[in-house]
């Protein structure tokens with residue numbers, strides 16, 4: 001198994017960090033949107049606990065991933081049939097901006113979630129190991145505004161990730177290059 005990135009593909013560590021973050025973001029989003037459907041009481045509390053824990057793991061993984069990226073830089077963009085086009089540079093710039101936007105939102109969404117938890121006057125359990133008490137008293141109006149910001153940023157993250165996934169599929173199905181394959185576990189160099 002190739003652990004590190006090479007000029008032609010992502011290594012197992014970068015792939016693990018990417019796909020684990022994808023699963024956690026989807027889990028957090030589904031629980032955020034539909035957690036209210038769970039029966040009131042311990043089920044709903046558990047749903048919120050899993051939601052916040054998945055969100056905290058997202059921020060931890062993202063920080064780890066950004067540090068890892070310094071030690072093991074991403075492979076350069078695949079040579080694709082986009083490259084034959086005049087506006088290829090703009091497409092490449094678009095992909096870079098999308099990745100940057102994804103990293104920003106992977107941090108901003110959980111941070112807004114943490115602020116929301118504190119605005120409600122609730123403590124924050126860090127993986128059940130320590131509980132950080134809220135520094136603020138409960139403020140309903142502030143919490144409501146932060147909840148809207150948290151939700152908006154979360155939808156922005158999902159929308160940008162959707163565009164990003166669609167671009168990966170276009171590379172795979174239309175341009176038939178290795179952009180998607182080299183991010184998949186088990187792909188050959």
Ligand code: HEM
Pocket residue numbers: 024025028029031032033035036048051052053054055056058106109110111112113114116117124147148150151154155
């Ligand atoms: C990538 C990570 C996350 C995503 C995608 C996400 C997404 C969402 C979404 C879509 C909602 C529903 C908002 C609404 O109905 O108005 C929500 C609610 C919420 N989120 Fe997050 N969130 C994440 C991380 C976090 C974190 C780290 C925390 C706190 C530590 C947190 C705390 C909350 C709270 C307290 C609610 C309100 C739940 C309720 O009213 O029952 N979230 N989140």
Ligand code: HEM
Pocket residue numbers: 018021022025026069074075077078095099102103106161164165166168169179180181183
């Ligand atoms: C919540 C969902 C997702 C997030 C937050 C996300 C985030 C990212 C980020 C930040 C990168 C840049 C990696 C680097 O620094 O080099 C990346 C790369 C990549 N992602 Fe995603 N991603 C998501 C979902 C998906 C899905 C569903 C697919 C496939 C259908 C996908 C395919 C890829 C591919 C192929 C690359 C490598 C692109 C290249 O070589 O330039 N991602 N992703």
